[in-house]
Amino acid sequence: MKISEKNIERLLLYRRILCGLRSENVENIYSHQLARIADTTPEQVRRDIMSIGYSGSSVKGYNIIRLIESIGEFTDARETQRVTIVGAGNLGRALIDYFQGRRRKLFIAAIFDNDPQKIDRVIHGVRCYSVEQMKEVIQKNNIDVAILCVPAAAAQQVAELLIEAGIKGILNYAPVKLSLPSHIYVENRDMLLAVEKVAFFSRQH
Amino acid sequence: MKISEKNIERLLLYRRILCGLRSENVENIYSHQLARIADTTPEQVRRDIMSIGYSGSSVKGYNIIRLIESIGEFTDARETQRVTIVGAGNLGRALIDYFQGRRRKLFIAAIFDNDPQKIDRVIHGVRCYSVEQMKEVIQKNNIDVAILCVPAAAAQQVAELLIEAGIKGILNYAPVKLSLPSHIYVENRDMLLAVEKVAFFSRQH
DNA sequence: TTCACGCTGTTATTAATATAACAGCGTGAA
DNA sequence: TTCACGCTGTTATATTAATAACAGCGTGAA
Numbered sequence: 172m173k174i175s176e177k178n179i180e181r182l183l184l185y186r187r188i189l190c191g192l193r194s195e196n197v198e199n200i201y202s203h204q205l206a207r208i209a210d211t212t213p214e215q216v217r218r219d220i221m222s223i224g225y226s227g228s229s230v231k232g233y234n235i236i237r238l239i240e241s242i243g244e245f246t247d248a249r250e251t252q253r254v255t256i257v258g259a260g261n262l263g264r265a266l267i268d269y270f271q272g273r274r275r276k277l278f279i280a281a282i283f284d285n286d287p288q289k290i291d292r293v294i295h296g297v298r299c300y301s302v303e304q305m306k307e308v309i310q311k312n313n314i315d316v317a318i319l320c321v322p323a324a325a326a327q328q329v330a331e332l333l334i335e336a337g338i339k340g341i342l343n344y345a346p347v348k349l350s351l352p353s354h355i356y357v358e359n360r361d362m363l364l365a366v367e368k369v370a371f372f373s374r375q376h
Numbered sequence: 377m378k379i380s381e382k383n384i385e386r387l388l389l390y391r392r393i394l395c396g397l398r399s400e401n402v403e404n405i406y407s408h409q410l411a412r413i414a415d416t417t418p419e420q421v422r423r424d425i426m427s428i429g430y431s432g433s434s435v436k437g438y439n440i441i442r443l444i445e446s447i448g449e450f451t452d453a454r455e456t457q458r459v460t461i462v463g464a465g466n467l468g469r470a471l472i473d474y475f476q477g478r479r480r481k482l483f484i485a486a487i488f489d490n491d492p493q494k495i496d497r498v499i500h501g502v503r504c505y506s507v508e509q510m511k512e513v514i515q516k517n518n519i520d521v522a523i524l525c526v527p528a529a530a531a532q533q534v535a536e537l538l539i540e541a542g543i544k545g546i547l548n549y550a551p552v553k554l555s556l557p558s559h560i561y562v563e564n565r566d567m568l569l570a571v572e573k574v575a576f577f578s579r580q581h
Numbered sequence: 582t583t584c585a586c587g588c589t590g591t592t593a594t595t596a597a598t599a600t601a602a603c604a605g606c607g608t609g610a611a
Numbered sequence: 612t613t614c615a616c617g618c619t620g621t622t623a624t625a626t627t628a629a630t631a632a633c634a635g636c637g638t639g640a641a
């Protein structure tokens with residue numbers, strides 16, 4: 172059974188929407204309702220949900236709590252997955268803020284920076300280590316996902332260190348295209364390109 | 377002639393790569409070289425470049441300076457386009473850092489926040505205004521793109537104010553799905569979903 | 582001079598993705 | 612009891628995007 176990136180993106184979005192509804196004590200939802208919120212079509216929603224093997228009822232639609240669980244079973248690791256943030260600048264700190272305490276199956280286990288002022292300090296509850304300690308800390312804590320928030324000039328080098336330390340996936344916010352072995356999963360979230368894109372399409376409308 | 381979102385994303389990426397090469401005094405490049413750096417195929421590169429009407433030579437490949445110009449003619453506004461950042465927290469400041477002085481056709485003209493400590497102060501060279509002044513400042517400065525860096529709880533409301541003020545496109549970093557009229561272009565860059573996605577695919581590899 | 586080479590530009594093919602159509606089913610009203 | 616309704620799950624179609632194939636061309640070596 173093959174699942175595409177877009178599939179996963181939508182499923183994760185559905186889950187977030189559903190969690191919001193659950194906290195408002197909504198119990199069930201129809202595909203067309205979820206589609207409207209997620210900005211897609213009912214067919215797409217049904218297909219996505221079908222792809223993870225969950226079934227709703229033709230009367231009540233989907234049970235929100237069970238659907239959240241099903242998406243979790245499909246997308247989450249069995250045990251908590253550990254994440255590191257590299258670069259304790261504004262962006263790194265913003266990520267910790269947004270992140271901490273949100274998803275219980277993901278945990279930010281360490282921050283890395285090369286500023287002596289930050290090393291060994293605890294930032295928003297997470298300890299900051301020097302880049303020299305990277306391999307040791309990553310392996311000891313069994314971290315396999317890294318979020319790269321360093322300046323463009325440092326990104327490639329840091330990414331290589333991360334891979335050497337055993338990282339499996341990188342979320343790259345640095346405005347540079349990384350050149351890495353193909354067995355590493357890289358998701359680029361270049362902020363400058365994103366602004367340029369929005370600037371372009373905001374004129375087309 | 378229709379151009380897709382992925383088309384534009386790749387073209388903007390090519391431009392950034394090419395600008396890097398230009399600063400190293402490289403003059404020409406072949407489609408297969410650019411493809412390797414941009415992590416795509418030579419055919420894709422040629423098609424993308426064809427789609428903006430630029431032509432290379434079969435001997436020297438593409439002239440880097442002219443190709444950069446052609447991409448700019450296609451993607452950039454004629455006059456400088458003005459952008460605002462809403463939310464002067466860590467993320468907002470990170471964006472200003474990454475951004476300022478990079479793309480001469482895009483200019484951050486204002487920041488908005490509701491923290492009295494920040495209002496009327498200049499942050500990294502950009503003046504911060506209160507949300508109450510939003511409509512006035514946006515219209516006076518002719519801003520048509522907004523980057524949303526506010527907490528999830530405030531995002532929908534702020535987005536509506538932005539639209540009321542005349543914004544055409546929104547780059548949304550808040551971890552929430554906005555519900556907005558369809559004539560507004562919205563690009564979602566949800567950081568939590570991005571981490572979840574990378575966590576998932578890092579296990580699949 | 583001529584011929585083989587490697588590149589671009591373009592067309593053709595394939596694959597991926599989204600959209601639409603429809604069968605099956607339980608419910609509730611008539 | 613029966614029939615129409617509205618939903619899901621699934622299959623079929625259409626659309627879109629990526630990949631491959633190839634024609635044309637200028638160059639440089641033989």
